[in-house]
Amino acid sequence: MPDQQLFTxxxxxxxxxLSLRGRGGKTRPAHHMHxxxxxxxxxxxxxxxxxxxxxxxxxxxxxxxxxxxxEVEDTDWFLDRLYSFAGALGATLLVPKYSRYxxxxxxxxxxxPMYPGQNNTELCPTRHFSGDALYQPGQAPDxxxxxxxxxxxxxxxxxxxxxxxxxxxxxxxHAVLFDAHSIHSTxxxxxxxxxxxxxxxxxxxxSCAPGLQQAVVDVFAAQAGYSHVLNGRFKGGYITRxxxxxxxxxxAVQLEMTFSAYMEETAPYRWHPQRAxxxxxxxxxxxxxxxxxxxxx
Ligand SMILES: [Zn+2]
Numbered sequence: 001m002p003d004q005q006l007f008t009x010x011x012x013x014x015x016x017x018l019s020l021r022g023r024g025g026k027t028r029p030a031h032h033m034h035x036x037x038x039x040x041x042x043x044x045x046x047x048x049x050x051x052x053x054x055x056x057x058x059x060x061x062x063x064x065x066x067x068x069x070x071e072v073e074d075t076d077w078f079l080d081r082l083y084s085f086a087g088a089l090g091a092t093l094l095v096p097k098y099s100r101y102x103x104x105x106x107x108x109x110x111x112x113p114m115y116p117g118q119n120n121t122e123l124c125p126t127r128h129f130s131g132d133a134l135y136q137p138g139q140a141p142d143x144x145x146x147x148x149x150x151x152x153x154x155x156x157x158x159x160x161x162x163x164x165x166x167x168x169x170x171x172x173x174h175a176v177l178f179d180a181h182s183i184h185s186t187x188x189x190x191x192x193x194x195x196x197x198x199x200x201x202x203x204x205x206x207s208c209a210p211g212l213q214q215a216v217v218d219v220f221a222a223q224a225g226y227s228h229v230l231n232g233r234f235k236g237g238y239i240t241r242x243x244x245x246x247x248x249x250x251x252a253v254q255l256e257m258t259f260s261a262y263m264e265e266t267a268p269y270r271w272h273p274q275r276a277x278x279x280x281x282x283x284x285x286x287x288x289x290x291x292x293x294x295x296x297x
């Protein structure tokens with residue numbers, strides 16, 4: 001959908017915290033609205049980040065893109081809707097507003113390639129996952145514009161992520177970070193063949209305790225409806241690798257799920273009610289496992 005809002009760093013409204021009256025008249029935190037994300041606070045050690053769910057492009061940047069790019073086809077569609085049950089299970093949710101086509105929140109700010117030696121999209125992507133150009137000729141962002149996007153859109157998301165992880169650790173003794181993604185099951189420019197439905201990533205076992213990795217693998221091993229792999233083509237992106245520090249009490253797991261598990265895989269990329277209803281109980285068991293897991297004493 002078009003974004004008519006235009007702002008610069010100096011005109012960013014300050015973050016706004018809202019409160020709701022809970023039962024018994026007690027005030028409980030509702031959501032925290034920042035210009036580039038919404039934070040839904042929880043009450044367990046689990047934080048769910050969904051860095052590619054945003055669909056908006058700022059009005060001042062839209063003219064640079066091709067008409068196809070403005071449709072933001074490489075969005076991790078509907079993940080906020082799919083994981084909306086997680087708030088009731090006590091998870092904190094961090095939901096960005098802007099498209100990965102502006103700046104990719106799951107890439108290093110120095111633009112280091114995610115998977116060296118393979119085709120990758122960049123910090124400020126210049127291509128669709130099909131390999132086709134995102135920008136009108138000559139309109140790709142220069143280094144100064146890339147840095148502006150990092151400062152304006154990338155940094156605030158990561159500051160919020162870091163602050164939440166610190167708070168969860170302080171409150172609970174440990175934090176669990178679940179980085180939720182979804183993707184088309186076939187993308188020849190990025191990978192061969194068809195992906196399994198569920199692609200778990202733990203940076204080859206480095207981003208979380210072995211017990212947590214086992215707990216999430218067990219969830220998928222206990223069902224037969226969805227194929228799954230651990231540390232296959234998708235091993236965990238920048239967020240999983242950067243913040244998953246099991247020795248420091250922060251445990252990160254990424255799930256890259258195929259669109260085919262819950263939606264239509266072709267434009268206009270519609271939500272598929274029957275598929276979504278079928279996969280939701282599996283995702284609920286996954287989130288429950290992430291909430292309930294405790295580090296070995
Ligand atoms: Zn993603």
